[in-house]
Amino acid sequence: MLRHLDIRDMLIIDRLELAFQPGLNVLTGETGAGKSILLDSLGFVLGWRGRAELVRQGADQGEVIAEFDLPEHHAAWDVLREAGFVFDDSLILRRVNTRDGRKTAWINDRRVSGEILRAVSETLVELHGQHDDRGLLNPRGHRMLLDDFGGLGAKIDRTRKTWRALSQARKALKEAEARIAALKEEEDFLRHAVAELDTLAPQAGEDASLDQQRRRMQAAEKIGDDISKAYQALGLQGAEGMMGDAARWLSDAAGQADGTLEEAVAALDRAMAELSEAQSGVEAAMDALAFNPLELEHIEERLFAIRGLARKHEVLPDDLGTFAEELRTRLTALDQGASDLAELQAAVAKAEVDYAQAAATLTEARKKAAAKLDRAMSKELAPLKMDRAVFATDVTAGDAGPEGVDQVAFTVATNPGAPAGPIGKIASGGELSRFLLALKVCLTGTESGLTLIFDEIDRGVGGATADAVGRRLSQLAGQGQVLVVTHSPQVAALGDHHWRVEKRQTKDSTLSTVVGLTDEARVDEIARMISGDRITEEARAAAKSLIVA
Numbered sequence: 310m311l312r313h314l315d316i317r318d319m320l321i322i323d324r325l326e327l328a329f330q331p332g333l334n335v336l337t338g339e340t341g342a343g344k345s346i347l348l349d350s351l352g353f354v355l356g357w358r359g360r361a362e363l364v365r366q367g368a369d370q371g372e373v374i375a376e377f378d379l380p381e382h383h384a385a386w387d388v389l390r391e392a393g394f395v396f397d398d399s400l401i402l403r404r405v406n407t408r409d410g411r412k413t414a415w416i417n418d419r420r421v422s423g424e425i426l427r428a429v430s431e432t433l434v435e436l437h438g439q440h441d442d443r444g445l446l447n448p449r450g451h452r453m454l455l456d457d458f459g460g461l462g463a464k465i466d467r468t469r470k471t472w473r474a475l476s477q478a479r480k481a482l483k484e485a486e487a488r489i490a491a492l493k494e495e496e497d498f499l500r501h502a503v504a505e506l507d508t509l510a511p512q513a514g515e516d517a518s519l520d521q522q523r524r525r526m527q528a529a530e531k532i533g534d535d536i537s538k539a540y541q542a543l544g545l546q547g548a549e550g551m552m553g554d555a556a557r558w559l560s561d562a563a564g565q566a567d568g569t570l571e572e573a574v575a576a577l578d579r580a581m582a583e584l585s586e587a588q589s590g591v592e593a594a595m596d597a598l599a600f601n602p603l604e605l606e607h608i609e610e611r612l613f614a615i616r617g618l619a620r621k622h623e624v625l626p627d628d629l630g631t632f633a634e635e636l637r638t639r640l641t642a643l644d645q646g647a648s649d650l651a652e653l654q655a656a657v658a659k660a661e662v663d664y665a666q667a668a669a670t671l672t673e674a675r676k677k678a679a680a681k682l683d684r685a686m687s688k689e690l691a692p693l694k695m696d697r698a699v700f701a702t703d704v705t706a707g708d709a710g711p712e713g714v715d716q717v718a719f720t721v722a723t724n725p726g727a728p729a730g731p732i733g734k735i736a737s738g739g740e741l742s743r744f745l746l747a748l749k750v751c752l753t754g755t756e757s758g759l760t761l762i763f764d765e766i767d768r769g770v771g772g773a774t775a776d777a778v779g780r781r782l783s784q785l786a787g788q789g790q791v792l793v794v795t796h797s798p799q800v801a802a803l804g805d806h807h808w809r810v811e812k813r814q815t816k817d818s819t820l821s822t823v824v825g826l827t828d829e830a831r832v833d834e835i836a837r838m839i840s841g842d843r844i845t846e847e848a849r850a851a852a853k854s855l856i857v858a
Contacts (some may be wrong), residue, residue, distance in 0.1 A: 310329075310331060310376075310377060310378050310379070310760060310789065310790045311329050311375060311376075311396075311433075311434070311760045311790060311792070312328065312349075312376045312377060312378050312399075313325075313326070313328055313372065313374070313375070313376040314326070314327045314351060314373070314374070314375050314376075315329065315372075315374040315375075316328065316347075316350045316371075316372075316373050316374075318365040318368035318370065318371040318372065318373065319346070319349075319350045319353070319363050319364070319365060319371040319372075319373060319374045319406075320343075320349065320350070320363060320365060320371075320821075321343060321346060321347060321820055321821045321823050322343065322347075322350065322820065322822070323364065323365060323811070323820055323822075323823060325347075325604075325823055326852065327808070327823055329792065329806070330790075330806045331786075331788065331789070331790050331803065331805075331847050332786045332787070332789050332791070332805030332806065333782055333785075333788065333793065333803060333804045333805045333806070334414075334784035334786075334790070334791065334792045334793070334804065334805070334806045334807075334808070335793055335800070335801045335803075335804030335807045335808070336792065336793070336794045336795070336805070336808050336810055336823070337795060337796070337801050337808075337810070337834055337838060338810030338811060339810055339812075340796075340808050341472075341812065342672040342821060343763075343810050343811075343812055343813045343821025344794045344810045345794075345822075346795075346821055347672060347810065347823065348361070348436070348762065348794065350373050350574035351373070351375065351572070351695060351762075352435070352436070353373050353406065353428075354373035354374065354375045354402050354403070354404045354414075355375070355402070355426070355430035355434055356404070356414065356423050356426035356430050357427070357430070359500065361434075363397060364406055364408050365406070366818075368408070368479060369407065369408055370405055370406060370407045370566070371405070371406045372404070372405045372406075372677040373403070373404055374401065374402070374403045375401070375402045375403075376399060376400070376401045376402075377400040377401075377433055377760075378399060378400075378401070379399075379400055379404075379433075381653055383432065384432040385400060385429050386430040388425070388428045388429050388432060389416065389429065389561050392421070394416070394417070394419065400416070400417065400429075400433075401416070401417055401418075402414070402415070402416055402426070402429070402430075402553065403415040403416075403418075404426070408463055412612070414426045415519060415647060416429065427684040431829060432758065432759070433445065433722070433760060434759065434760045434761075434762060435759050435760070435761050435762065436551055436745075436762045436764065437745050437749060437761065437762065437763050437764070437766060444653060446732060446745070448718050448719075448731065450717070451702075451717045451719050452675075452712070452715065452717035454752055455675060455679060455682065455702060455704075455717050456537070456678075456680055456712075458676070458682055458751070458752050458814040459673065459675065459678025459681070459682075459754070460839055461674050461675065463667075464667070464670060464671045464674050465671065465712055465713070467546070467667045467670075468667040468668055468711065468712060468713050469662070469711045469712065470488065470667075471660065471663045471664040471666075471667040472664055472709075472710065472711040473711070474660045474663065474664070475657070475660035475663070475664045477660075478653070478656045478659075478660040479660075480602060480713075481653055481656070482650070482653040482654060482657050483654070485649055485650060485653050489649075489650065492639055492640075492642060492643040493643065495639075496640075496643060499636055499639055499640045499643065500640065502622070502636055503633065503636050503637055503640055505618065506618065506629065506632070506633035506636070507616055507633070509615065509618060511615050511618070511626065511630055511631075511633075512630065512837055513627050513630055514627060515615065515626075515627075516612065516615055516616065516626035516627060516708075518521075518618075519598060519608050519611060519612040519615070520612060522608050522620060523609055523612060524609050526604070526605040526608070527605075533653065536594055536595055537595065538665060539591055540588070540591045540592065540595060540704050543584060543588045544588070545602075548584060548784070549588070552577065552580060552581055552584065553581075553811050555577060556574070556577050556578070556581065556817060559573060559574050559577065559616075560574060569583065570734045574766050575687065578708060581681050584585075591705065601624040605858045608776075617627070617824050623736050623807055632669065633846045638785060641844040658837035662699060666708075667713075668709070668713045668714045671712075671713045671715070672704065672713060672715050672835040673712065675713075675715055675717065676704050678702075678715070679702035679703075679704050682702050682751060682752075683700060683701055683702055685699040685751040686747055686748065686751055687700065689747035689748075689750055689751060689781070690743070690744075690747050692777040693746070693747060693770075693774055693777050693781075694743075694745040694770070694773070694774040694777075695723075695740065695743055695744075695747075696778045697723075697724055697725055698722065698724070698744075699721065699722040699725070699729065700719070700720075700721050700732075700744065700747075700748075701718070701719075701720050701721070701722075701729060702717065702718075702719055703716075703718045703719075703720055703778075704716070704717055704722075705718075717827065718731065719731075719732045719748070720732060720735070721735050722742060723735060723740055732744055732748075735841075741770075742765075742767065742768055742770070742778075743766075743768065743770065743774075743778065745781070746763070746766055746778060746781055747781070748784060749761070750781050750785060753785055753788060759787070759789065760789070760790045760791075760792065761785060761786075761790070761791045761792070762791075762792045762793075762794075763782060763791065763792070763793040763794070763795075764794050765794055765795065765796065766778070766782075766793065766795075767779070767793075767795050767796070767800050770797070771797065771799075772799075775798075775800060776799040778797070778799070778800055779797065779801075779802070780803060781802045782800060783805075786805065797838070798837065798838040798839045798852065798855060799839060801834070801835050802835055802852065802855035802856045806823055806825075807823065807825070807826045807834065808823050808826065809824050809826055809830075809834050810823050811823070811824060811825070829854070830851045832849055832853055832856065833849070833852075835852035835856065836848035836849045836851070836852040838852075839851050841851060
């Protein structure tokens with residue numbers, strides 16, 4: 310609910326503070342007094358598009374502050390929470406317009422963008438009038454209004470869920486088709502490469518092992534002759550034979566040498582033992598270096614084959630096994646592609662059926678809600694002297710989407726037999742006002758927390774029709790807060806709170822102000838609306854009778 314409106318230096322308003330109340334708030338005044346300026350100022354602080362030049366002549370800047378009292382679960386809190394606000398029970402909007410056209414807005418002292426300001430304002434205030442393109446006359450919102458009227462939230466949620474499932478299934482199928490198409494383009498390569506790798510079957514670490522064996526065999530070719538000569542030199546034909554002869558000769562002479570050869574014989578024995586150990590080592594080396602030249606050829610062929618495949622596929626030799634497994638996986642995906650596509654196609658078909666069923670259920674519910682709304686509108690239009698007019702909610706086929714396959718449009722025919730058309734194009738000014746009011750009465754039961762503003766919605770009607778308009782405005786106000794700008798005494802008489810917009814002119818300036826009316830002043834204002842500038846006792850009596858009624 311709008312509690313306070315503070316306007317400074319806007320158009321012909323220098324300083325104005327208003328404290329609005331729950332119920333029906335009526336603003337009256339002579340034509341040109343500034344009622345539209347008041348709404349322009351409110352629209353400015355709410356971020357609505359309006360006049361370009363708003364700052365009062367001679368002032369550096371204009372400013373508007375609007376304070377709202379909102380319930381705990383009001384939709385505005387959701388918008389602010391998403392924008393990262395921390396807030397309390399009240400909501401204060403402030404917007405400044407400088408002389409050079411710069412506009413700056415704050416919500417609860419935090420500077421905000423125009424986008425956030427408008428998103429919040431849409432949950433706070435709704436304007437209705439002959440140029441109402443933000444609310445009921447906007448065909449893009451008709452489906453949402455019908456859904457709210459019919460209480461179709463659960464069915465919409467179900468349709469959204471099936472739409473998401475269908476979108477995901479279609480996406481999965483499309484991605485799988487793209488993958489398989491790409492695999493088909495490289496099928497020949499995959500099959501040839503996998504066969505080649507499977508035939509070679511390279512193992513991790515094999516490259517280093519083969520290289521080591523190859524190097525050892527190549528080294529054996531170079532040192533084999535020297536080792537063989539050394540082995541011959543250490544054998545019976547060499548050192549071993551000569552040392553054996555020396556040992557035998559010394560042993561024979563030792564008995565006659567009085568012990569002088571004992572140390573020499575002992576040293577020779579030790580040398581014979583070391584020689585034997587050297588011979589064993591050389592023999593072991595000869596065994597280790599022994600190889601079959603055909604084996605070296607085989608090792609080199611395999612080593613070169615592994616390295617050749619690694620270069621071909623631009624991977625390390627040790628990664629060939631992993632690479633082969635990746636290729637096998639892609640080839641398996643290709644071979645299983647038909648089966649996988651069949652499963653995904655079945656999933657899409659099932660999701661399409663689920664969505665079609667949910668959308669059809671929602672369409673049927675919308676058509677029932679449309680018929681119910683049309684009946685409610687028929688009842689509302691009769692007291693507004695539009696019993697011959699026909700209001701129809703058209704539910705037609707549209708593009709499929711998360712909220713079903715329907716397009717919804719409010720249409721009217723003002724006379725029997727006349728063609729129906731969009732509500733904003735068929736109805737005249739006065740008729741349009743009454744259509745909008747009747748529609749708002751029918752729809753308001755599904756809404757909460759909005760301050761409703763009606764700008765001269767009673768234009769072009771009078772008498773019993775104006776009284777019917779006023780009573781419906783009063784009915785709407787009973788569920789919250791309504792502000793109505795009116796020239797109708799019948800409507801003004803039904804207000805819970807009454808303000809008069811006045812224009813004061815001096816030699817140098819023209820200013821507009823708003824005055825709250827006492828009971829007596831209210832009678833005079835309604836009498837003025839009845840009789841004109843000259844207020845008669847008969848007009849006062851008529852005003853009192855309207856207020857009492």
